[in-house]
Amino acid sequence: MGPSANDETVARLMAYHDRLEEAGEGRFDDVFREPPAGIGAHEIDTAGIIRRVNPEELRLLGYSEAQMVGRPVSDFIVMQEAAQRAIGQRLEGQRDTKPFHRTFRKGDGTALTMLMVVRLIRGDGGKTTGIRTVMTEAPRPE
Secondary structure: OOOOHHHHHHHHHHHHHHHHHHHHHHHHHHHHHOOOOOOEEEEEEOOOEEEEEOHHHHHHHOOOHHHHOOOEHHHHEOOHHHHHHHHHHHHOOOOOOOOEEEEEEOOOOOEEEEEEEEEEEEOHHHOEEEEEEEEEEOOOOO
16 A cells, blocks of 8 residues: 555645755745645744745635734634644644644635644744744545
């Protein structure tokens, strides 16, 4: 039996994370704004506020950049309290960063389950300054 759709999807998400990290400051914005088809990305600060979001995530969720940037990411998640708790735990290093599913509320009010991979963003001295999330629509069970 070969790899599952979930495994292949996680590999695509991890590869995009790697491309972002390898891009360096000069190319980061280009790589962030031009992701592989179907892969959204956003970054939040330590307060859980969205600081940047890529065009593909905006398309997937049906929002404009102005509607998302500057707002808590939990505003877009169906189970807000659980999401806020998980974000806080990740920022404090108390929760792993393995792939997981989260259901988002789209701009039209419908729900969309996303497969997500997060990585901590570190600033000077290795201090955590936020979380970068890459995500795509969760594969349907086979």
